[in-house]
Amino acid sequence: MPPDPSRRSERSRRAILTAATDLVHEVGYRKLTIEAIAARAGVGKQTIYRWWPSKGAVVLDGFLAAVNENPDDLSLPDTGDVAADIRGVVRAIVAELADPTLSGTTRALMTEMQDDPEFADMVRERLLGPQLQAIADRLRAAQEAGQLRADLDVPVAVELLVGPLYHRWLLRTAPLTEAYADTVTELALRALSP
Amino acid sequence: MPPDPSRRSERSRRAILTAATDLVHEVGYRKLTIEAIAARAGVGKQTIYRWWPSKGAVVLDGFLAAVNENPDDLSLPDTGDVAADIRGVVRAIVAELADPTLSGTTRALMTEMQDDPEFADMVRERLLGPQLQAIADRLRAAQEAGQLRADLDVPVAVELLVGPLYHRWLLRTAPLTEAYADTVTELALRALSP
Amino acid sequence: MPPDPSRRSERSRRAILTAATDLVHEVGYRKLTIEAIAARAGVGKQTIYRWWPSKGAVVLDGFLAAVNENPDDLSLPDTGDVAADIRGVVRAIVAELADPTLSGTTRALMTEMQDDPEFADMVRERLLGPQLQAIADRLRAAQEAGQLRADLDVPVAVELLVGPLYHRWLLRTAPLTEAYADTVTELALRALSP
Amino acid sequence: MPPDPSRRSERSRRAILTAATDLVHEVGYRKLTIEAIAARAGVGKQTIYRWWPSKGAVVLDGFLAAVNENPDDLSLPDTGDVAADIRGVVRAIVAELADPTLSGTTRALMTEMQDDPEFADMVRERLLGPQLQAIADRLRAAQEAGQLRADLDVPVAVELLVGPLYHRWLLRTAPLTEAYADTVTELALRALSP
DNA sequence: TTTTAATCGAGACGGTACGTCGAGTCTTGCT
DNA sequence: AGCAAGACTCGACGTACCGTCTCGATTAAAA
Incomplete structure (x- = not known):
């Protein structure tokens, strides 16, 4: 009971x-x-x-x-400039992952997800999902505005953007810097452009 | 002692x-x-x-x-066709990550890396490093052959290729299929082309 | 705590x-x-x-x-005949020490006392003390009845009675028999008589 | 072998x-x-x-x-005065048992004897036996000189002398002093006299 | 005097038990 | 009922020694 x-x-x-x-x-x-x-x-x-x-x-x-104490709206700004908007989130993500305070807990959560499927669901639904969805939304808007390829698979596009960040963060192969964020943004957007 | x-x-x-x-x-x-x-x-x-x-x-x-019992050479084939060669590794990685037998252990190793820096060093040096290096080598050869952008940062390029795969694998946001491997390959190579 | x-x-x-x-x-x-x-x-x-x-x-x-499950009163009978009463206890002690079942544990306890002072206190207070006290009480009564020397140091008298038994038991120099109990009783009482 | x-x-x-x-x-x-x-x-x-x-x-x-570095002869002196000769050994034993340096090891040996019969044999043969034998020899001489009871069981007599000492030493019921040695000697000899 | 075989210092090995820690469950008395 | 407190069973931890077992490197007796 x-x-x-x-x-x-x-x-x-x-x-x-x-x-x-x-x-x-x-x-x-x-x-x-x-x-x-x-x-x-x-x-x-x-x-x-x-x-x-x-x-x-x-x-x-x-x-x-x-x-959520200061529950800033997760949805990305839409200034019309996809590159700028995306660069903003990517930089934000990199900053968060590079922050040793936040990073420790996030690491633990991702670790724990690996061998506890129910917990993984929770994290995806309540933490990661919304963040990724916000990016997806912005990309879709850009796509509909003709700024991105029409045949684009949006979820894959999101992964192309954030996958490299997490890879570097988890494997600690190199430091996470703003310059890195911009490089990734630039490369990814080139792939996504029409 | x-x-x-x-x-x-x-x-x-x-x-x-x-x-x-x-x-x-x-x-x-x-x-x-x-x-x-x-x-x-x-x-x-x-x-x-x-x-x-x-x-x-x-x-x-x-x-x-x-x-290492069957220590197949890690270095990628160089057929002259970058796209084909890269598609090959990406498919191989996806297959490995999708294989429930190998995957479990790899997951554990990546998990363990997160809170044991010395262990992380070991894994990077002996397991992940060589794999990523093989891809980096092939990309550099392509770059020197003029098939990729001259100003390309090769390590970032590697991350652009494998980052998405690991992201999806760790977060289990969607299944890892061969089609997915090919989509990522295609997108990434577009970004890396001159 | x-x-x-x-x-x-x-x-x-x-x-x-x-x-x-x-x-x-x-x-x-x-x-x-x-x-x-x-x-x-x-x-x-x-x-x-x-x-x-x-x-x-x-x-x-x-x-x-x-x-203590069958907590027979430890105090000795006082039939008026010191010799008989003492012979009774001495025989009882010898029987107990000769009994292989009880003896093993008692041996262990005495052994353990030797290098654990706190444990020694426990054993003395809860096991050996009361037994020796019972003999001391009977001897003191006899002394007051004029059957034993007036200047007798009772604790020493107790040791004169039981010391030999424990000596033989611990050193295993010879078997513990009822005849031995009686010999010791007789000798000791001769020493203690007025 | x-x-x-x-x-x-x-x-x-x-x-x-x-x-x-x-x-x-x-x-x-x-x-x-x-x-x-x-x-x-x-x-x-x-x-x-x-x-x-x-x-x-x-x-x-x-x-x-x-x-045995200073292997003083173990055999007791025979001055003709049994009481004096015995008092001497008893005092010596008490002194040895009271000495914290020697005592620790002796305690350990006696402890170890309790659950290792082969070791017990060794200790009896090489350490305790000779000491007790020396006392037995002196008592037998006294007996033959008519100073002790003719029907005396010499081994028991030895135990009557040293048993109390070991009892007090092992149980730590009271301190081992020279006065105590003399009291025990006096009492025991009274029992052994004709 | 050389051979040769046992003893030596060293320490890795398979085990057993130690005493501690934390997990997750259960019980008691209070709010 | 939920709660703070904490005792309970269980299982694993990492350590300490046990007594046995190789390993060369002496070393003393036999050849």
């Missing part, structure tokens, strides 16, 4: 998310334990197990709560 | 790598334990701890040993 | 003591392991480490629990 | 005994390990296992070597 959400303690929920977020920065995701979260939050372990299916889910919730 | 490699038991080394490789297929990397490897290999735990710094290192060694 | 005894599992406590007692008979004290006790008792190792400071403490508790 | 004693390395033998004796004082018998002895002695472990059956045997050998 699932617990009754209406009786849930808001105070505990917040304390848990805060503790999880803090601890993930202090000790890293791998050394983060449910016990430590409970202790730091002043909460029984059961309260965590009751409301979250896994350590990753708690951290994801905490991460989303932190991000 | 480090152990003396000349006194190392070859029989134990092999048994450990075999056991690790088998077990990672049977139970997955996350549920793989040093204790189980030792038990399966008929070996004391200390023998593992003596020669490998981590579980990941054992699995990597086992993976490389399996791969 | 020490654990809360009121939340202790009585079922686990009993299972542990039983398992320890059984195993000490089966394999002997030296080959007895915490791990085996836990396994036999169907209990986590931590539960043992939580409540007992050492292997010896567990065995002592088990031994005392077994002994 | 037993090793050939004529090829034995005297230097190693000495180094091992010295290391064992030193270490037993530094860390105690229980924490003493064969590995530590070998390391300290600059000797391979096998060299120890080749020549000694157990840790106890090494320590016993070391102890005897130290004791």
